[in-house]
Amino acid sequence: MFGFKGGETSDTVIRKKGYLADAQKKWNFLTHYDLSTIKTKGQLCNMIKIRRAVSEEEAVADVEKWMAGKDFS
Template sequence: MPASIEAHACDILNVADGHMRAAQAKWDRLTASDLSGIRTKADLVARVADRYSLPQEQARGDVELWAADKRFAQWSL
C-alpha cells in the first residue's frame, strides 16, 4: 500500500520502529523538540518546509519519498 500524506506522523515517527531517528538523520535541521511536537504528516511537511526554506509541495514530496520505503503500522486513507 503506498504511503499517504494523511497518515499520522506519530505512526511514522514511532521511536520503537526507529522512524524518529531516521527522520532526524534525513532532516538534521529538525531538533528532537521539533520531532516530538509533530502529530501528523502535514506537521512534518510544514516543519521540513520551514527548517529548509522549501515550498510546501517540495517538502511534501521529500516526506513522501522518505516514507515510501518505510513500513508503518497504520495508514489513513
C-alpha cells in the same frame, strides 16, 4: 506521528523510535523535541518547508518519499 499514545506495543514504540532517529538523520535541522511533537504528515511537511525554505510541493515530495513503506500506526 512520532509521538507515543500510551498502550502501544513494545514493537510499535521501537519502530517509532527508529523512525524518529531516521528522520533526524535525514533532516538534521529537526531536533528530537521537534520530531516528538509532530503528530501528522502535514505538520512534518510544514516544518521542513519552513526550516529549509522550500516550496510546499518540494517538502511534501520529500516527506512522501521518506515515508514510503513506513507504518506510523
